[in-house]
Structure formats: structure tokens, C-alpha cells
Amino acid sequence: MSAPTRAPGRPAAPAGSPGANRPEGFATAGRRLLGLLRPERPLLVAVLVLAVVSVLLSVLGPRYLGKATDLVVAGGVGGGGVDFGAVGTVLLVALGVYLGSWLFGVAQARLINGAVQRTASRLRRDAEEKLAKLPVSHFDRQSRGEVLSRVTNDIDNVGQSLQQTFSQVITSVLTILGVLAVMFFISPLLAVFALVSIPISALVTILIGKRAQPQFAAQWKSTGELNGHVEEMYTGHATIKAFGRGREAAEIFRQRNEALTKASFRAQFLSGVIQPSMMFLSNLNYLLVAVVGALRVSAGALTIGDVQAFVQYSRQFSQPLTQVASMANLVQSGLASAERVFALLDAPEQDPSPDLAPKTGRPRGRVEFEHVAFRYDPDKPLIEDLSLVAEPGATVAIVGPTGAGKSTLVNLLMRFYEITGGRITLDGEDTSAMSRERLRAATGMVLQDTWLFGGTIAENIAYGKQNATREEVVAAAKAAHVDHFARSLPDGYDTVIDDEGTGVSAGEKQLITIARAFLADPAILILDEATSSVDTRTEALIQRAMATLRTGRTAFVIAHRLSTIRDADVILVMERGAIVEQGTHDELVAKGGAYARLHRAQFTGPAEVD
Template sequence: MTSSETPSNPENPPADEAPGTPPDLAKAAAPDAPEATEVPSGSQEAAARRGGGGPGRFMGAQGTEKSKDFGGSAKRLVGLLGPERTLLFTVLGFGVLGVGAQVVGPRVLGKATDLIVAGATGPRFAGFPSKEAAVEAARAKGGQHTADLLSTIDFTPGQGMDFGAIGTVLLWVLGIYLAAILFGVVQGRLAALAINRTVFRLREEVEAKLSRLPLSYFDRQPRGEVLSRVTNDIDNINQSMQQTMGQVVNSLLTIVGVLAMMFWISPLLAVIALVSVPVSVVVATKVGKRAQPQFIKQWGSTGKLNAHIEEMFTGHSLVKVFGRQQEAAELFERENQALYEASFRAQFISGIIQPAMMLVGNINYVLVAVVGGLRVATGALSIGDVQAFIQYSRQFSQPLSQVASMANLVQSGVASAERVFELLDAEEQSPEPQHPERPAEVRGRVAFEDVSFRYDPAKPLIDGLSLKVEPGHTVAIVGPTGAGKTTMVNLLMRFYEVSGGRITLDGVDIAAMSREELRSGIGMVLQDTWLFGGTIAENIAYGAESATREQVVAAARAAHVDRFVRTLPEGYDTVLDDEGTGVSAGEKQLITIARAFLAQPSILVLDEATSSVDTRTEVLIQRAMAELRTGRTSFVIAHRLSTIRDADVILVMENGSIVEQGGHDELIAADGAYARLYQAQFAQAVAEVD
């Protein structure tokens, strides 16, 4: 788009209004002015008029304490990983290998324990020819329990410790655990790669979605709330998936593998260990349901707080001027307190899960140890088997605790995902035509044919507007605030779609053109300047990326930017931030005008484009713009009527209709609405500046 500004910026209200002016003060300053109707009823300004004006007026508009569809959002979030299916199967494969090594380790280590016990037992029975003889002798002496215990030990009478065999087993255990670590590292790296790719695509999808959303969406949403969804919520999704996906996979695999080994060693002890599972599930479910609404509230409060901070930061000068620091601080304190309480409750409630699971796991550990000891005493199990089983019972309860403790991360991530999905599911602007049309030659003939438009279906704003503008003509649009001046331009740019009638450009309905094609020939300079972080030269060349430095300087001279840029230490390479720190409001506006000069559009839209410059500079710029407008169709929205005296046609709008049109002298002679506006501004003679 060859535009000097970005009208879809949510902080840019229609230029007819005085940004930052509290509604009550505005009415007090102009009690006879008609109520503005130009802004959509859902917008920030409309909210202010309904009595919700002032800092933080959006605080109650967003966020909810109840998830709309937790299960659906979780399923959709998992579905985002679909393109990484191959990589995820590889992650699962390495997870199986790593968990398999961890599960086999205790069983092998139990063999080492049995070798040590056998080595300690053999010398005590050196006089017996075999193990069976020693067991029978013990049973003959009435030592039934001793005989049962000896039968579980694989010893050779008279033989001591076999350190070679013990060392071999321990080396195997070391190798197994090193392999488990290696598999885990590879699995973690691949999982991180899959998740980051997924979040990368999600960010791209959100960015593309923002470009497809209509201007009305940003009118209804505080900018800080949108930014919170795009940044904080997506970052939280990334962190939640990074911290949970690999652990959940490993925990589930560990549970399956350990359970298989436990049943292999002792089905009885395995059943005892499984008693803790339903208890753990009930605890996790009950606590999780109580924590879920708090996570929803936490991220809703985060969005509200960000919206408030962003609003107070961008308008801090007005906040100080009107002495509203205390009110702003109190509102911040309330929202910060709400976020604190929601975060504390969410973390506290979800934090109960892990100690509760640990309690269940410890009870299970005691039962396994007692019953396992009894099984050893009866000769049903060896000491090494019981040792391995106790380790397995720990390994079995640990992943259950991990899965339960990750419930807070999962719920937090799904809460953020739900907010991002709400943005992705927002209604988009009307689709582009499948076979877009374009004028054979863009000359700038614009026609409004019986155009109607309304933000609110029940409140018409523009009704039956018809207008024809010839190529090269300058059309000035004047009228009271809320008359529909900026809306008319927004319809021409297709930031909003007409409710009835049509608008044509050189005979082609603009609705049949692609938005990019339409806007590529239109340049805009708005009252609210917009600069991005970059050099002055880059800001001027924003609308013409292939422009040379000489062309940039020429445009700057035409817009009288060159004179103050030369005074800066770095000149055109001076770096500005997105707030334009270091240059005045008037100088920022001159830079945006230079941007329009360089773009050389076919149609020029000037919306109070010189409102922030001094009178002498305004006269010089008007002269330069007269040259720029030569051969171009121009729409000039102005409150200062001295700037549009030379317009080919002056349109006077009231309540969405054109009540008068003609040249300056003609309208003055008619002594109508325009004459009244002119006389109100110029009660005494205007001195022209040469």
C-alpha cells in the first residue's frame, strides 16, 4: 500500500476527533457541536461516549474466568504439531529407547545385589557340597524361614565374592544409563526443534491473520490486549509445550515400561502398586478442575494489565496534564492485584497436586516394601528382585507425580492457546475477488454512487451519498466532528465495506479490485503520524522501497524536512524509535508528508496533514503540495478552512450527507453551512504569510 500512514493502527481514531481529549471536556469546549457518530459503536471512542471514557475504559471488556472449550482448545493445540509428524515419531522412538534403558537398569542392578549377597553367603556354608545340601540342612534343623531365604540366593558353598562378575554387571549398568542419557539428549533436541517450528508457524499464522482483520476489529480491541495475545500468550504456549511435551511422553512410556517389569517380577506387588493409580487420578482431576478457571483468569488479567500500561505509556503526557496520575496508579494497582490473586490461586491450587501425589506414592512405597519383605522371607522373591521392584515402584509413582504436577503448565498453555485461537477465529474482512479487475489506466476518476454505510446496523451514518471527482481535481471535505469525513476516505480505501451503493475508480467498482491493487495507487497522510524504528531515510522511503538516496533527499526538500534533518548529528541516518523520540510532532508530520511525496501516488488523501506544523511552514507545505497534487486526484480533510481555499470542489458534510458543494467564493456567497463555519473561524481578517 502506498500510504503514508497505517490507518488500521488501533491507536489512530478518525481524524475528525481530538485524540486523547476526554469526552466531557470536549463537550464542554464545544457545547453546540453535534454528537459524533462517525466511530463504530464498539470502538474506543464510542465506549468513551457511552460513559466509559478515561484511562482503562477497556478493563472490563476482555477476559473470562471460565474456559469456553478447554478440551477443544487442547485438541486444536496438539493438532498444530501435525506437520511435524515425522519428527515427532522420531522423538517417540528415542523416547522408547531412553525409557527402555532406564527401565532395564534397575533389573540389571538387582543382579549385582544378588551376586553380592551370594558372595557373602557362600563362605558361611563351606562345609556343604552344594547349595541344595545347605538348604536341606537348614530345613532339617527347623529353620524353615532360613531355608526359604537361602533358596532364593544363587550361592556356591565355600565361594566368596566374584568381583569380576560384579564389575561386569556394574559396567553394564553404567553403559545402560549412559545410553539412556544420550537418547534423552537427542530426544530433547528433536522435541525442541518440533515445538519451535510449530510456534514459528503459529506466529506466522497470527501475523497473517492480523493483516486480514478488518479495521473494525482493532477499533473494538485495546492495542495492549492484542499485543498480549500475539506476544505473551504465544510465548507461554511455547514454554508450556517445551516443558511438558517431552516429559509427558517419557512419563507415559516409563509408566508402561515399569508396569511391565513389575508384573514380570511379581504380579502381586504390581497389583498393590496399581492401587495408587485411581487415587492419583482422582486427586489430579479434582484439583485440576479448580485450577483451570484461575489460569483463564490469570491470562485474561495479563491482557488487561498490558492494555492499561500501554494506554498510560502512550498517553502519559495527557495523564500528567489533567492530573490523573493518582487515578491511573489506582487502576494499575487494582488490575495488578487482580493478576496477583489469579496467579497466586492458580499456582497454589495446582501446586497442591504434587505433594498430594507424593503422599500417595509414599504410602504405596511402604506397602511395597512391607509385602516385598514378606515375600523374601517366604522365599518367593530374591533380595535383588525386591530391591529392583522398590526402585520400579519409585519410578512408577514419579512419572505419575510429574504428569500431575505439569497440570498447571498444561492448563496455563491451553488458556493462552484459547486466547490466540479466538484471535485466529475472528471474523476477517471480505475475501478478495477470485478474478480481480483493474482499470486500464489509473487516472484518478472517483465516483460515489448512492453510497450508504453504518457501523451499527441500527444507526445509519452515510445514506445515499453520490459524488463524482474528475482526475486531477482537489476535493476538500469539511464539516463538524462526526459528520462522516474520515469515514468517506476509509470507504474509498476499503478499510470498511459500503453497506449499499458502490464506489468506482476509473469506472471499475473498487469492490471488484484487489485491496493491494487499489491501495497501491493511493497515498495517505494522516493527522496521527506513524513512524517505525529506523533511520529518517528509511522512514521516508517506506512507501517506495527502491528509492535512491537522491530521491529521498529530493522528497525531503519538497516537504521541508531537509532543513531540520541537516541539523541532526547523523543527518538522514539518525535512528528514530517507533515513538519518534528526538523530533517534534511537527517534524514527524513533515517526515510522513515527505513519504507521500516520494511515493508519487495517483490519488492523494490528506487528513489534517498539516495540523502539527507552524503557520509559516504550513504555507510552504501547501505550496509544495499544490505541486504534488498537480495531475492527481486529491481528497483533503481539513478543519482549518484557510488550507482549502484553492480546492476545485469543497464538500460540506453534516450527518453523513453532503449539504453543500462548490468553490470557496461560491459557498461563501451562498451564506450557508460553509459560510457559518468560515465566519466562526475567521471573525477577523487573516494575515497571509509570504
């Protein structure tokens, strides 16, 4: 079966629109993003413990190096000679401390990697489940490439940002606290001088970060728009070439690519300024500590080993501040993507459709529209007070000019859109009281725009029925005249085709979708220009097969070619969302009204314009 195309008259929102909900602020997105890690809490506790041990060991390292320095200095100044055994022992302890810190750090990285990847996997699963719950109108307002960009690029970016920043932030914060504690233990005065850089660093990071945030949001919005354009240009490549619009498409690409380049440059430049700013402040802090430390040594308040250790701690203290600041671009980029993903997850879903009165058994197929009204835009009525009855086994043909509401009528029957007035019944039961699943399970649908997925021909046909046997697939293929051309292919029914149907013609793709509807064995058939892509001979074969298939089933046939519906039990002529005529082919031709004008336009001359 095929998915419904954008319905006529439905307004499209600009690419990149998040739907009904406005994107959230970075702070809210950040909190929600951290909330996604809640299932990993036991693992995160283990990560925190490993991080504490790793940082503790790394903080102890400079103390042992300072002791080794004091042993060397004491041995040289005292004249007793350097005790290299003691120095070696201290250095071996320092080596063991640093090695242990590295091992615990590796274990921490391994655990956090698994936690983040599982979180990204859950986010992709949530997005996939959300797409299944969104109404058709949501996809009418956004390009396919924009939606794909949120589910792929944005979620990947969120995962990468968490992966690269989460562990580093934990380690950096713990390092700052641990180093600061040891610095105060060695020399409270020098520690106070070292602390001067913190408020300055925080102020610089906040000021630059605020300017970079909107640029990251613009970057990922531009990415979605560019992906949407590329996807459209790829799927419509032949049409673009045929109409000589290659330069125009290339110019649109150039403009969107340039917009993305500018937004990316601004975002990366502004966030990139943070790291050199932090390095500058770190160097000033290093200079200040060195000068004050030298003065304290000359005054006899500190040993050279203490100052050496303190200088190392000063570097250790400044480094995580610089690292956290330099990660601002990753954090902001990830939060910008998280906003877009959460906007998708928060988009209004179609109303729940519980089965208020579930019934068993095969439906008879009596369909009735009772004073149905519908409009896409509240201020622009499309269908007003439409009534019709399709008896079980009847073939109802629907004709009319483009935009008359023919496909909309079918979309309402399938509940792709909800009516705004009246009701539609199936065997006397209001379809609004039926679950969408039960309603659609009773319906087979073949649209003008074919839809195939990447797989074999047999798998595409079997899509119409769960657990279909090979014999059932072949029987449906024979009924839809797929069997002959399928067997002529190198791998027969096991020939693999992609989602664009590469390797088979447009008519053959349509035959495969018709075979899919045969296999579904529905009570109601909907054929929306189902034979428009096949040649005259194949059309005749399909018409004979359809006559057999329609036996005992209700069929709605939307057609522009009137030759395909001459034998319909009733023909409805629609104009501007209303049924203006109905009857058999002969009755309507004899009547000399709208249908007769359509008939003359196709078989005797050009269309008449009222």
C-alpha cells in the same frame, strides 16, 4: 503512509474480547495444538524411538542392581565369600545402562526442542499473516496491548509449555508401561498393590485440574488487559501528566494488577496442590510395597535383590505419575494461552478482494460516490444517500463538525470499511470489484496521527515506494521541506528514529509522512488534517508544495482550519453524515449557511450553536 485510526462511532469491546468467536474448550485447543506438530512427524517418530530406548535402558538398571545385591547376599550367607569381580562386572553393566539412557535422553530433548521452536515460529507467522487479513473494525474493538499480548506473551507461553511438557509426558508414559511390565515379571502380587495408586492419582488430578482450568483462563485474560493498560499509559504518558491523571492511571493499574495476581495465585495454588498429593500417595504406595515385599521374602517367595529392585521400580513407577500430575499447571496454562491465540486465528477476516477486471496504467483519478450509505451499528445510520463527483485533478475539501463523517468518507474510499449501500467508482470502475491492493496503490494518504517505524529518516520516506532510489527519496524530502532539517541532524537522512518519532518534533514527523506520500506519486491524494501539527510558516510552504503535487491528481482534503482550503475546487460541508452544502469558498461564504458559520467562528468569534 499512516494507518487509519479508530473511526468515530465505532463501539469498542472490552479488553480481552476474543472477537466474534467464543474461546474454545481446553480439549479442542489441545487437539489443535497437537495438530500444529504435524509437520514435525518424522522428527517426532525419531523422538519416540529415542525415548523408548532411553526408558528401556533406565528400566533395566534396577534389575542389574538387584543382581549385584543377590551376589553380595549369596556370597555372605553361603560363606564362600563375595565374588567382587562378578559384582564389579554387574555394576559396570548397570553404569553403562544408565549412561546410555542419559545419552539417548539428551538426544531426545535436542530433537524435541527444535520441533517445538519451529512450531512456535509457525504459530507466530500464522498470527502475523492473520493480522494482515483482519478488517480495521477488529482492531477498533480491542486495545493494541491486548492484541500484542496474544501474539507475544501467549504464543511464548504455548511454546514454553510444549517444550517443558511434551518430552516429559512421552518419557513418563513409556516409563510407567516399561516399569509396570518388569514389576509384573518380578512379582504379580506386588505389582497389583502398586497399581492401586493409579486410579486414585487420576481422580485427584482430574478433580483439582477442573477447578484450576478457569483460573488459568482468567490469568491470561487479566494479563492481556494489564498489557493493554500499560501500553496505553506508556504511549499517553505526556497526556496523563498534563491532565494530572497519574493517580487515576496508577489506581487502574493497581486494580488490574491485583486481578492478575489473584487469578495467578488461584491457578498456581490449585495446580500446585497436585504434586504434594501425588507425593503423599506415592509414599503410601512405597510403604505398602515394602511391607508386602518383606512378607514375601520371609515366606521365601522372593529374594532380597528382587525386593530391592521392586522397591526401586515402585519409586520409578510413582515418579512419572507425580511428574505428569505436577505438569498440570504448565499444560493448563499453555492451553489457556492456546485458546486466546486460536480465537485470534479464527477471527472473521475481511472479505477476499479479487481483481475482477484488472487494469494496467495509471488511473485518471475520477472518483464518484453514488448514493452511498454506511453505518457502523446496524441500528444507527451514519451516512445516508451521499453522492459526489471528484473530477481528475480536482481538489475536494471536506469540512464539518467533529463526528460529521469526514474521516469515515475517506475510510470508505480506501475500503477500510465496506459501504452498506450505493457504490463508489474510480474512473467508472466499481471499487468493490477492484482488489484492495490495486485501489490503495493508486492512493497516497497522510493522516493527522502520524505513523513512523523504527528506522532511519530515509527508510521512513522510502516506505512510500518499493525500491526507491536515494535520489528519489531526497527529491521527495525537498518537495515536503524535510531536506533542511534532515541535513541538520547528526547523521542526516541516516538518523535513526523510533516508532514514536523520538528526536524529531510533531511537525517534522508530519513532514516525513508527507514526503512519503510525495514519493508514492499516487493518482489520488487523501490529506486528513495533514498540516494540523505544523507551524504557520511550514504550513504555507507545504501548501505551495501541495499545489504542485496536486497537479493532475485528485485530492481529498479534510480540514478544520479553513485557511488551508480556500483554493479548493469544491468544498463539501458535512453534518451528521450528509453533505449539506457544496461550492467554492467564496460561494459558500456568500451563501451564509453552515460554512459561513464555521468561517465566522474561526475568523471573527466563537462558534454558533444551532
